Amino acid sequence: MPSGPARPPGRPRAGVDAAVFAATLRTVHELGYARATVERIAAAAGIAKTTIYRRWPSKGELVVDVLLDAFGPAPLVGGTRAEILASVIRWGAAKIAEPGVGDAFAGVFSDAVSDPALRVVLSSRLQDPYRLALQDALGEPEHRVLFFVDVVVGTLLHRMGMTGEPMVDADVTALVDMVVAHFANE
Amino acid sequence: MPSGPARPPGRPRAGVDAAVFAATLRTVHELGYARATVERIAAAAGIAKTTIYRRWPSKGELVVDVLLDAFGPAPLVGGTRAEILASVIRWGAAKIAEPGVGDAFAGVFSDAVSDPALRVVLSSRLQDPYRLALQDALGEPEHRVLFFVDVVVGTLLHRMGMTGEPMVDADVTALVDMVVAHFANE
DNA sequence: TAATTTCGAAACCTGCGGTATCGAAACCTA
């Protein structure tokens, strides 16, 4: 028998992560980021507020985990550099357009502006994995990929923040054209 | 006699706007947007918190006025379309890099994400004047200029929000190159 | 059954945006 680490004594943790993630997106989508209080999210997930704070140290870090779960790994397969760039931009735009995802992203980004600790979490846990994967897939230096992320994510979030609606397809296409023309030169 | 509107009776309003604007930028620069409370801003300006709330209905609208004062009119003089685009991008980047301005911009933008009323104010009082001036100077339709603003402001604010520092000159140049190549085609 | 760990419910603290109150100060008119 592969005697894995024996289960420790005591009541086991309930598997509530998926329910909390879904409840967070639903609540943020319905009420907006600021009115989606931790207490309301817990109620929507059918658990107690204290259970959330036992797993996540702050609302911001909870939302970072929600976004990691919502985005998943970036699809970086593709032929030419232009195709890779276009597909990752369209993938990001589509994810941000999903109910609650854009609001959650803009909200946690906003919180991070005044919270250096959260900014580190956002940068290291959410941005860095995609940045490293892009550096690898494109063979670009770090600062060029960081600029790419600033342009794509910044543009999509600015539209979301100013209008409350995700960017329409025609403008996503313009973004793809502009960015690909700038980065695809070999 | 040019009987202008006679001064109404009662104690005249003190001219505190300039002091409040400066105190807001200073406080936001030193403490960040969230910790720059209205009470601290008032203290830095040497006035009472109630005096601020007599003039501005909310912290968000105060900061919008601060930004209007800090940015001033956009410099849209210039020869070619490319020159106009480049100069307005560099002007925006330089303003956002001024102490407190970038933090205040990112902060009020963040607040607007969850506050539709503030979003309307931000859009109509801050974005629209520059958008209209750009439409006029470039002869571009509204949706193209809105896309331009999303790209430029979104990129600059994303960099500011993720790193806490304004965008360095080399990256501003890359932004200029990319946007000009996309928009300057006649 | 005893020990251990998590859960839920509730009370609680802190800080901030925003409001209400009220006496003092500054101005105009008579």
Add this chain to the structure above:
DNA sequence: TAGGTTTCGATACCGCAGGTTTCGAAATTA
């Protein structure tokens, strides 16, 4: 100088959200 009007400063206050503490009940192992 006196009276009316408006703004100012100080203070207390309210609502709400993030986050903490407490404690008894539930779920598991040994």
